[in-house]
Amino acid sequence: MDQPTPPTDARTAAVAGLGPDTQEFLKALGSPTRQRIMMLFAQGAELSVGQVAEHVSISQATASQQLTLLRRGRVVTSRREGKTVYYRADRDGALAALAELQSYLTTCC
Template sequence: MTAPAQPDQDLQDFLKALASETRQQLMLHFTGGIELTVNEVAERAGLGQSTTSEHLSILRRGGLLVSTREGKLVRYRTNAEGITERLAGLQSYLVSCCPPSERSDNTC
């Protein structure tokens, strides 16, 4: 029997980014396409600047956020294209490791 396919690094980063409840909550601050700096997110979330910066970095690596630099300021916003790509990758991975079947009990 062959070993199941492993998710690629992009998908692993995406899943890691979503694995944290804190990062899930941080994503809500970007609803509506709003752009925020690290300090703005930290203030809204009630987190320290360095903690927030680390979370935003993980979200960016996971494809959920993009950043742009304006002088010393770095602004973050949601990455709709990256999210769509990662969700498609997740769907492909799940189909390859646990394809839909005719079974009625919804197990793999």
């Protein structure tokens, strides 16, 4: 009797589901507020929490929470300069999550 062929890496990923980093990436994209924040970082912009809050018309506490979720989802990255934290787009993180998502969708759909 023929043995079934073992699944490829892409099929294994599809069966196992998306990895936690890609799941966090998708969660980060799920909010209209976070989507507006993401657009602030176009073309290499680097902004502090206060600047993000001002541009999106939200409180600094809300901006900080939203940026934390975006950082967890590898949409943005941060660096500290003194007491100020600056955020910018995390291109490598986003591309990695998109590559996994593409592989998953190609296999499952």
